[in-house]
Amino acid sequence: MERVDLYTADRVKTGQTIVRGEPVPEGTCYLVIHVCIFDPAGRMLIQQRQPYKKGWSNLWDVSVGGHAVAGDTSQSAAERETREELGLDIDLSGVRPSLTIHFGHGFDDYYALTRDLDPAMLTLQPEEVQAVRWATEKEILSMIDDGTFIPYEKSLISLLFTRRIHRSAHTKYGSADKMEG
DSSP states (O other), X not given: OOEEEEEOTTXXXXXXXXXXXXXXXXXXXXXXXXXXXXXXXXXXXXXXEOTTSSSSTTOEEOSEEEEOOTTOOHHHHHHHHHHHHXXXXXXXXXXXXXXXXXXXXXXXXXXXXXXXXXXXXXXXXXXXXXXXXXXXXXXXXXXXXXXXXXXXXXXXXXXXXXXXXXXXSOSSSSOOXXXXX
């Protein structure tokens, strides 16, 4: 029985937890993470969920996804889920999410990483993942259309492909670090 931390809308831990899957108390949120692994050619590693997995069974998904359990930070949850689902160790020390999506009762942190790896060398979690492979943005968008990929907003998938290289919302300078007054 996994427990998840509860947060305020401003992303401050409340000190309360609930059992994963229970109704989230009004005014509180929980944290989920996704890790999108890209190869040097710009393809995303995608995973196919097991046919008996509750929720989106048998559909393809981004590289890794899961809930932050009680005590996790966003980074430690992403590291743990990547290790569990793919058998791949990543280090996100000091790394912030590429983007965060706010949804009804939660925060969804997305990490975009580039790794040169052979999917055949990964150790897949048999309870959750049946297969992995590389896919282009065009292939994933087509899979969303034909119902074989989790129905993410297509613009989100395109943004993830953009965020793998451009870490800023600005295209001209590539950085929003300089404050102008």
